[in-house]
Amino acid sequence: MDAKEIESKARALGKASAQKEPAPVIVGLLKELQTGIQATEDLLRRTKIGVVVNKFKTHQAPEVAQLASAIVSKWRQEVNKQKQRAASVASRGSNSPRPPQNGTGPSTPASVTPSDKASSLSVPPDKRTWKADGVDIAVTSSKTRDSCTGLIYDGLCLGSTEPPKVVLAKASAVEKAAHSLLGPETKPQYKEKMRSLFQNLKNKSNPTLRVRVLSGEVGPDQFVRMTSDELRSDQRRAEDEAIKKKNMNDAMVAQGEKSISTSLQCGKCGQRKVTYTEAQTRSADEPMTLFCTCVVCGKSWRQ
Template sequence: MDAREIEAKAKALGKASGQEESATVILGLLKELQTGIRATEDLLRRTKIGVVVNRFKQSKSPEVARLASDIVSKWRTEVNKQKQGGGAAASRSSNSPRPPQNGTGPSTPASATPSDKASKLSVPPDKRTWKADGVDINVTSSKVRDSCTGLMYDGLCLGSTESPKTVLTKASAVEKAAHSYLGPETKPEYKEKMRSLFQNLKNKSNPMLRVRVLSGEIAPEKFVRMTSDELRSEQQREADEAIKKKNMNDAMVAQGERSISTSLQCGKCGQRKVTYTEAQTRAADEPMTLFCTCVVCGKSWRQ
């Protein structure tokens, strides 16, 4: 497969996931990728297919999760072998300097190299912050904007193994997009949006949001314009829909008929049109409690 075909498969997988296609459809797409790709670092980086497949490791289908894990492991092994082979070949050449670990090809971005990714993380992924990573967030001339860049960094780096340089680049891009969309930084809309994005990035029930933003699946310009509903995960939407459905069903259950009395008088409007129900709220040998509602003014009380 060439890069264009791989990108088409990635889109098909994303669509299948969003539409909750059957495991059979997803397995078919994954098997085509398993047999049709000879993985290279440049190819995986350009097509971002590794990020897409990696998401299916969390699939509810054991078969899909297992196959996705096998594919990612296979590609990682192939890329590592290529790096080791390239390093050995360079060491045998006395006429040229040894290439850096990440290669020297023009298509390899310097901001996301494996060596950078591995060597500059000094704390566990779940303990990362811009301070813990030793990152300089002063990238603008505004303290407010720099503080928001740090906020985005803290949201994006949580649980991630991406290099500090990569995370800072993405955090700066998000802040810049938000400033362009809602700025200047003195406007409350800008500050509220940055706080909202941070809270969504830190949400433990929506870990894929961080991955999608860091990988570029969600561009910064789109990210800062997403509504609160769009920012939520599919699982969160399903849970809310289930609660909404339950509340609707409960509301449709027939209510017990309430008695109407003309002997009870409303203390607010003085009318004697009062509905009531009885309940034993005290000891069994004590009288029942009346829960009353005036049908004229709506006042409720108990006696």
């Protein structure tokens, strides 16, 4: 697919989004891009297709959001591999050795971290955990904080194709923000917040939350301050609103007016202003039971 075709697909995606086309239409366009583009940095810059697809990572349809995330991650990995190959070729072509660090031998690139060994996925996205990805979550001097980092990692990586080191960096940033807001880690508020964030992240009915946090749309500081209502998915919020509206409508339905009997007397205040209802609580050949309420003092009884 050449640049002209890619730009045409980008316009089609923009039109589909503006006209609120159904998810299958958008998924079809995204799959054409997924299989038809051999990503290069120059091609992505010229067509700006990465920017267009990236916007669909927050789409309300889970299948659209996950596919867009997978495509962006794939293109990013392809471009990074091309850069690494170019750097390797340039390095081999250089005759001057790199100076040693601290006199101990060849220097190590600053970008290399313990999690780089897990730069590619070895398990399906829906089976990912920090253990399955093989990352090192020991980023602080506290076992409790490291465990919470692992917890957030497990919530963020579920269903995602983002590289492990990207997920780990985001999980670590979230834990750091929570610790700064609610720490130290011995406080119950800190532990409760981390468990709550994990539960919301792993909720399969709310996949856009994971995408929003990983993409940076929701920053770590904002994420740890979100209320339970803000953490809910749009679908869940709409369902709760519908239930609330139904309950309100039910409460506003006019109730049948009960008659007041003057033949029944309240045993507490002696007034003969009593409402009652009848129900057959005994055998059919016995009289019905009266459930009485005095409208003066509120005493209730049955007879």
